[in-house]
Amino acid sequence: MRSKIINLEINEVSPTLIEEYIKNNSNSNLAKLINEARLKIYTTKALDIPKDKLYPSQTWASFNTGKPYKEHKCYWYSDSLNTKNLIWNKLVSKDKSVGILGSIHSSKYPEDLLSNENYKFYLPDCFGSKDITKPTFYKYFQSFNNSLVGGSSRVTAIKSLIKVLFRNLTKIIIFPKKYGISLFSIKMILAIIYFSLRYKNKEILRMAQFPLIASIFLNEVIKKNPSYSTLFSNHIAGNMHRYWYAYDISSFKNKNKYSKKWIKRNKKLIYLGLDFVDNLIGLILNKKELKENIILITSSMGQEANPKFDNKFLAKYDGKIKNIELFLKKFADFHLKKYGKCIEFECTRNMAPQYGLKVKNDTEADNTFIANSISSFLETLGLAHKIDQQDKSIVLSIDPYTDKNLQENYDISEARDEFSNYGFEFFLIEDHHSGSHCENGSLVVINECDSFKKQVNKYIEKEGYINYLNFSKIITEFL
Helix, strand or coil: CCCEEEEEEECCCCHHHHHHHHHHCCCCHHHHHHHCCCEEEEEEECCCCCHHHCCHHHHHHHHHHCCCHHHHCCCCCCCCCCHHHCHHHHHHHCCCCEEEECCCCCCCCCCCCCCCCCEEEEECCCCCCCCCCECHHHHHHHHHHHHHHHHCCCCCCHHHHHHHHHHHHHHHHHCHHHHCCCHHHHHHHHHHHHHHHHCCCHHHHHHHHHHHHHHHHHHHHHHHCCCEEEEEECHHHHHHHHHHHHHCHHHCCCCCCCCHHHHHHHCCHHHHHHHHHHHHHHHHHCCHHHCCEEEEEEECCEEEECCCHHHCCCCCEEEEECCHHHHHHHHHHHHHHHHCCCCCEEEECCCCCEEEEEECCCCCCCHHHHHHHHHHHHHHHCCCCEEEEECCEEEEECCCCCCHHHHHHCCHHHHHHHHHHHCEEEEECCCCCCEEEECEEEEEEECCCHHHHHHHHCCECCCCCEEHHHHHHHHHHHC
């Protein structure tokens, strides 16, 4: 009986997309597997929150704990979560071994990570403030990865990317394996560079993170082969948000949102990301050490053509708070002048346009009062915003991309002149969110054994789907 699971968490990939990829790529590993009856595609559904509110940090929290949002209350990356409910921590409590690389909410570390031998390897997601890894020698890669993610923006900044690479170049040369450098990753990165030049699109370079983390993951799984191992990647989700219109223009009524040249240039980029996953699966299947593993591809939700895109206002530029310290200093000055009180914040990592904040060294702080003060400050600047609170955490959303008033009243030069001294930066964009979240997630099973199939069938609803809250039960009950 197969008793170990490798779970590739490929963010926001729907069953329909995987099926279409297989149909249009007959020579792929996935197509061969389905023809050999070694691959089964199940649909999971995110039903614990309205469709228009679905967000990755929320859906993965639900997917990997089995708790609905109303119970776990974790929506943003910086929100607190009871980590005992996460699949990998549940398995460890049952004396099962796990290996985790990048799974969402893994930066909320288990207390016994370093002392508990059942955590075979553990490289957390990039939303924590620490670079703790197991084995510890991956801390340099984790710091490198955090720098790339933390410095990333709506558009790829080549200069910043080169600076991060040069800061780590010596260690990369001395310890290539610890940075995910392998024959597999080199081939894939060269392909990414080639396609970036061919399609004249530097955003393709974002996908270069995947071969590095995939190489580290595969190396650790081969050495330690835990009962349950996961690899999380977001490299396809970004392409779907950006290029769904190019991928499937037939889903849209308005056929003139972009030029024919733009469509032709970006049409294949979603499948390109799936090609990389397909290559990894082929590599895993060829490793004799992993012959008895069940391989999963999972996503906590999917994407589809944005139903509102036909009438969507297309912003000319986007932006973010680049210098959060400067922004908070300006707010502190405003708050002091208005209320006569000094205030300091600690920042918790989120994905722009969200910014996590906690009042520093003041357990008695009135978060509602402070949130209202932040809102007043932004109203004086004329910036649209939203503020969410959970316990002592404040999550501020400022999205210049969707701020129609900002876009209509300022061109990019004027926006830079007006707001750069508040810590903002702005950049031109040529793609928009033509792909949007949908409730249909994926559970793709490769090398399914009878006992695992029985476990899955136990949770299939009469309509044919699996409530994604039951994925956690499928795994923990099987193992």
